[in-house]
Amino acid sequence: MDNKRELIFKATEKIIASKGLQGLSMQQIANEAGVAAGTIYRYFKDKDELIGELRKNVLRVVASHILKDSGEGTLEQRFIRVWFNIVDFGRQRTPANLSYEQYIHLPGIDSDPHQTFENATFSELHVLFEEGKDAGVFHSLQNKTLFAISLEPAVALGRNIRRGQLKYDKAELELACSLCWQTINKQDNQIKLSNLTNKERSGQ
Amino acid sequence: MDNKRELIFKATEKIIASKGLQGLSMQQIANEAGVAAGTIYRYFKDKDELIGELRKNVLRVVASHILKDSGEGTLEQRFIRVWFNIVDFGRQRTPANLSYEQYIHLPGIDSDPHQTFENATFSELHVLFEEGKDAGVFHSLQNKTLFAISLEPAVALGRNIRRGQLKYDKAELELACSLCWQTINKQDNQIKLSNLTNKERSGQ
Amino acid sequence: MDNKRELIFKATEKIIASKGLQGLSMQQIANEAGVAAGTIYRYFKDKDELIGELRKNVLRVVASHILKDSGEGTLEQRFIRVWFNIVDFGRQRTPANLSYEQYIHLPGIDSDPHQTFENATFSELHVLFEEGKDAGVFHSLQNKTLFAISLEPAVALGRNIRRGQLKYDKAELELACSLCWQTINKQDNQIKLSNLTNKERSGQ
Amino acid sequence: MDNKRELIFKATEKIIASKGLQGLSMQQIANEAGVAAGTIYRYFKDKDELIGELRKNVLRVVASHILKDSGEGTLEQRFIRVWFNIVDFGRQRTPANLSYEQYIHLPGIDSDPHQTFENATFSELHVLFEEGKDAGVFHSLQNKTLFAISLEPAVALGRNIRRGQLKYDKAELELACSLCWQTINKQDNQIKLSNLTNKERSGQ
DNA sequence: TATGAATGAGTTTTCATTCAT
DNA sequence: CATGAATGAAAACTCATTCAT
The missing domain is CATH 1.10.357.10 (Tetracycline Repressor, domain 2)
Structure with a gap:
């Protein structure tokens, strides 16, 4: 049930698509994904890992x-x-x-x-x-x-x-x-x- | 006598070339250019303008x-x-x-x-x-x-x-x-x- | 049958001994004790009580x-x-x-x-x-x-x-x-x- | 004129004296010292350095x-x-x-x-x-x-x-x-x- | 009873920008 | 004009605690 993980992924992708990598904060991702900021860290060690995983996925x-x-x-x-x-x-x-x-x-x-x-x-x-x-x-x-x-x-x-x-x-x-x-x-x-x-x- | 402006330009370009737009702080630019951080604002309204001007220049x-x-x-x-x-x-x-x-x-x-x-x-x-x-x-x-x-x-x-x-x-x-x-x-x-x-x- | 409680005690003591009171998280204790984080709260009201009890025990x-x-x-x-x-x-x-x-x-x-x-x-x-x-x-x-x-x-x-x-x-x-x-x-x-x-x- | 530095030092010492090292946040120090949180970082690389310097001073x-x-x-x-x-x-x-x-x-x-x-x-x-x-x-x-x-x-x-x-x-x-x-x-x-x-x- | 995913307030730290000198 | 100390908002990240299962 990688539901949350997928949610975070999609949210991140969406923000990057519209605002680029510059304007990308963990809080924004959390808001877009509808989860708490801390939740992201259950699925990804840190921002770098999230970006890296997303890159591979994309x-x-x-x-x-x-x-x-x-x-x-x-x-x-x-x-x-x-x-x-x-x-x-x-x-x-x-x-x-x-x-x-x-x-x-x-x-x-x-x-x-x-x-x-x-x-x-x-x-x-x-x-x-x-x-x-x-x-x-x-x-x-x-x-x-x-x-x-x-x-x-x-x-x-x-x-x-x-x-x-x-x-x-x-x-x-x-x-x-x-x-x-x-x-x-x-x-x-x-x-x-x-x-x-x-x-x-x-x-x- | 756009000496300082040119200095800031070159410094910014150099940093972007090596570290990308992500890791780009006004302090870094100031250090690289050999001017005070505040000085940059004499020549550019804000960071966005500096980046924008640089984009055109490049x-x-x-x-x-x-x-x-x-x-x-x-x-x-x-x-x-x-x-x-x-x-x-x-x-x-x-x-x-x-x-x-x-x-x-x-x-x-x-x-x-x-x-x-x-x-x-x-x-x-x-x-x-x-x-x-x-x-x-x-x-x-x-x-x-x-x-x-x-x-x-x-x-x-x-x-x-x-x-x-x-x-x-x-x-x-x-x-x-x-x-x-x-x-x-x-x-x-x-x-x-x-x-x-x-x-x-x-x-x- | 205070087995779990003892486990939590020993785990906490061990971490404090090696890393001090600063770097002491409930998650760490749970890992070291081999229980879930939530379980600690069955035996101790909160972190303060755990520390307090441990102090007396020590x-x-x-x-x-x-x-x-x-x-x-x-x-x-x-x-x-x-x-x-x-x-x-x-x-x-x-x-x-x-x-x-x-x-x-x-x-x-x-x-x-x-x-x-x-x-x-x-x-x-x-x-x-x-x-x-x-x-x-x-x-x-x-x-x-x-x-x-x-x-x-x-x-x-x-x-x-x-x-x-x-x-x-x-x-x-x-x-x-x-x-x-x-x-x-x-x-x-x-x-x-x-x-x-x-x-x-x-x-x- | 190490005025600010001294201010930060005294504030930190005071908080440690009353609440210990546990309850010590950079924001608290800033408030106590009457400076902005960011200011502390002009004088100390990070919290560790501040604590370390203070230790020597004490x-x-x-x-x-x-x-x-x-x-x-x-x-x-x-x-x-x-x-x-x-x-x-x-x-x-x-x-x-x-x-x-x-x-x-x-x-x-x-x-x-x-x-x-x-x-x-x-x-x-x-x-x-x-x-x-x-x-x-x-x-x-x-x-x-x-x-x-x-x-x-x-x-x-x-x-x-x-x-x-x-x-x-x-x-x-x-x-x-x-x-x-x-x-x-x-x-x-x-x-x-x-x-x-x-x-x-x-x-x- | 036990779990562990989820929370969100709180922490440290960075950094664009301002302003007194 | 130029400086750089100071700011404070916002960033990344942590963690005690809760609660549905």
Whole structure:
């Protein structure tokens, strides 16, 4: 019955999403969660642990959205699915997404335990890239580089749409996606239209 | 004679770069700047204003690095220059770069004044993309989208290298750059090798 | 069946002995005693009562050690026995002794109920002194004064040895004891060697 | 101008004297001293440092009272003076005396830095005992032992009087003092009456 | 009777801000 | 203009005590 713990988690995530990590007090969390301040300390040693646990949790949630159905179908189908998963998740104003963005650029993020956890959580992406390279389809680049040129655009697009800096345009996104796909392909593999259109993705 | 103001600016930037926005006290800034705590209030209404001003300043510094020589030469040459400017700046562990990353994902970033300022600062990029589209060379996409698919990768690559998550590899970066160039081009415009190699950029 | 109560007592004594009265939480006591925190309140109204009861208990334990065999033999033999009982008990690092020292100098010690209890507990000492005075052997001084000049030294010596500020030296202690004996005697009653040496006390 | 620091010191001493170390909050100290809570932290790193500094200070005050005029006159005169200094100081209900008693039996008191400081502060007593032994007048015992048998009684008597457990009786004290003097003397050196009576001590 | 989760008042400590010098 | 001592509100955290189970 991790009811209270979950309550505290959700409350913290919500506050971080709206006010950032700066304006985050234990009292606020307690109020939002509807528990006493002292109660938080039954579930988390201190604020640092709470933030740390939340970070891991958020990362898991992000990964589960991003990697949804990422194992089925052809390489191309899997790529497209992940690409749009990223955009769709990034567009959302969910606490998970908003608080995620608070974490990733924090100092200390490059420390070993964080990196290890992050790599493990997103290991399926590595699998995808490795398979593409083994099949001789993708460029022989480091996975981080492949991510940077093909999926980082999706991250940016989702964020821009959410922030209202870019208007949502299905056709534009599909073009962007196919360009990203081509960019990591050795040969000029045009994306099959059917893969783009026959998805069951929920457009806006 | 904005000597003191500059001192305070640099001190703040330095602390943010190393410890983040969390652990940032006015006393620390005063110590680092070599002034009295009260003095800061002669130059800035309060902490928020100081942070806000610094944010703008950092943005200007970033822009000046990113846009260096971005107006000279062919479209292709200008793109390559900006692309590598971004990577090279992102690789650095300078206070400007490190504190920049602290700012960009802060809540409140999508407020109007910030957006307006940001757009103005990076207007040259818009010029570049508009020219490309007008010349019928670039895809007819919104500028933010063009940025996302062609330059956001450079941002990510620079950051990854700085964090030690990606090893610096000149050849790999040049391939990545040419792929980013192709991705925004309507026709399959291969990058001219001379443009990549004859640059006066200082590789690592 | 005061099993739980005894458990709580011992646990409290142990913690006080090692960490003092400062760092003493009900949770700690509960953990050490192996009971739930709430259980303590079945046996003691509140923390104050627990501490108070413990104080009395410790006093009883101290008295039982100090007054061991204090009723048998000549005045001289009884004095020597008490004197060494005090030193020997004071030297020990037992919870009873260590927690005793935490109590004696607490404010509120001079309140009536405490005094009455203390006097009752150590009444045998009063008997000893009264008998000495009645027999015309001891100086006609108040009992507290007799204690101060003849037994307080034993208290101090035991404490010093325990704290490592004085090295244990049997001969030195025996000399000190005989000097303390002489000091309360009207006539120059040298202690009989046999009384010092034929004891069954276990020296270090 | 250590005005504030002194204010905080006195306030803390006063509270410790009346309520002990237990009931000692920074807020209380601030109130008593008439400063803001935060001000305390300009003068002391944290509560521990404040307590520690106070302890040293109290020890110095105690020493200055105890050792008053302890260097002048014959061995006997010096002993008598110290003996009565101890009783007279111990009888007082001054914050210095009362808070002193709170400190001496705290756990951690036997740590090296504390011991070193204490020995240095009371070094004059060691000188007194050493001189007595060198002159062949005092028993060849460790200084701590000499203190225990001759001066510890004075400590106890002062405390007892203050607590109302012993009524003040000049004649009784003078007898006690002379007995203490004899107890550390090898030969049966009766105290010279003139030394006892011609003192300028202020009896109650 | 026993439990231990929950409480919330109280504790220590920090820090943006003010203001007399 | 510049200082830095002082402030006091607010933060993180503790803990004696209660109460539903």
